[in-house]
Amino acid sequence: MAQLSLDDTRALAHTILRHHGFSEDQAAAIxxxxxxxQRDECASHGLYRLLGCIATLKAGKxxxxxxxxxxxxxxxxxxxxAKGGFSPLAFRRGLSPALEKARQxxxxxxxxxxxxxxxxxxxxxxxxxxxxxxxxxxxxxxxWVAPAGGSNPLFGTNPFAFGWPRAGQLxxxxxxxxxxxxxxxxxxHRREGKPVPPGWGIDDKGQPTTDxxxxxxxxxLTFGGHxxxxxxxxxxxxxxxxxxxxxxxxxxxxxxGAGALPYHGELIIIIDPRRFLGAQAEEHLARAEPLFAAMxxxxxxxxxxxxxxxxxxLAQGITLPDALYRDLLALLD
Ligand code: NDP
Ligand code: PYC
Numbered sequence: 001m002a003q004l005s006l007d008d009t010r011a012l013a014h015t016i017l018r019h020h021g022f023s024e025d026q027a028a029a030i031x032x033x034x035x036x037x038q039r040d041e042c043a044s045h046g047l048y049r050l051l052g053c054i055a056t057l058k059a060g061k062x063x064x065x066x067x068x069x070x071x072x073x074x075x076x077x078x079x080x081x082a083k084g085g086f087s088p089l090a091f092r093r094g095l096s097p098a099l100e101k102a103r104q105x106x107x108x109x110x111x112x113x114x115x116x117x118x119x120x121x122x123x124x125x126x127x128x129x130x131x132x133x134x135x136x137x138x139x140x141x142x143x144w145v146a147p148a149g150g151s152n153p154l155f156g157t158n159p160f161a162f163g164w165p166r167a168g169q170l171x172x173x174x175x176x177x178x179x180x181x182x183x184x185x186x187x188x189h190r191r192e193g194k195p196v197p198p199g200w201g202i203d204d205k206g207q208p209t210t211d212x213x214x215x216x217x218x219x220x221l222t223f224g225g226h227x228x229x230x231x232x233x234x235x236x237x238x239x240x241x242x243x244x245x246x247x248x249x250x251x252x253x254x255x256x257g258a259g260a261l262p263y264h265g266e267l268i269i270i271i272d273p274r275r276f277l278g279a280q281a282e283e284h285l286a287r288a289e290p291l292f293a294a295m296x297x298x299x300x301x302x303x304x305x306x307x308x309x310x311x312x313x314l315a316q317g318i319t320l321p322d323a324l325y326r327d328l329l330a331l332l333d
Contacts, residue, residue, distance in 0.1 A: 044184025
């Protein structure tokens, strides 16, 4: 394993992105997002994503110097057109005005359009909870996932994330794909030549398999059968047609076999609990704590593993598999 400090982790991503022609603001936003993923030991959405970002750029499916444009379309609605760039800079540009809308109205919907998406959603959710807001976010991706009962890919891996701010503590955050697992995890299993657990996908004949490559060529499955399938459909709708952007099937058609990262939109809902609850806000927000405590007694809270990983990385830096480190350095040739 290669060992890197957190500063070197971020610098490696930034250097590779600049080497391939990303503008400074695009490279900075992307590198921050990837370094956060690596720091929290979310291997499928850390530095590994550099391989996909550079391949996407080389395939002509991303704009390296895109300047996102912010459109204030209604008191509680904000759109940011990413102009074909990656999502992190578009999110960064829209965050302050979206938070201000939530403060004014109690609720704001923030849509990002025309972006290439590679990242974990918790990175964004945590920026919103840091402002004392409740947050939800979701995106389509590429059509890789069969709806419950089917065997042909239709849905994306369609992540859904939620965040709740907590006084004096890290926020309650969950963030998961509506497929049984993120596609990135299956890709990492393929890279390492390891089988995946049963239930993640089927081969191109519709047969269950634990062969990562066969699933990537076949179809992934939703989590929770028809329940994950319905949630995935909801995400296709509210982060697709509702915001005037692609579904996962349309993203894959746009890709046209290039093998690039998905190109679509994202919907983020921000709720200001203090505006909602007025003078009784603190009293009601405090009532969340016994719920979290009881959940923790029965298992662990989502994000606990991630927060522990963060502490470890802050103290010791990160480790990368040698093969991935070599592949990343090769991007500088
Ligand atoms: P998981 O199936 O591992 O689920 C992740 C969530 O569940 C995390 O919040 C995790 O917390 C929590 N969790 C896991 N195990 C437990 C447990 N035993 N008890 C309580 N909570 C638990 O991840 P996925 O593969 O579904 O998704 C991984 C990432 O991939 C997400 O960050 C998502 O945003 C990203 N993604 C992005 C896509 C895109 O288009 N941009 C598409 C699909 C996924 P913890 O982190 O602490 O383990
Ligand atoms: O892991 O499913 C995934 C994914 C798609 C886009 C970014 N991550």
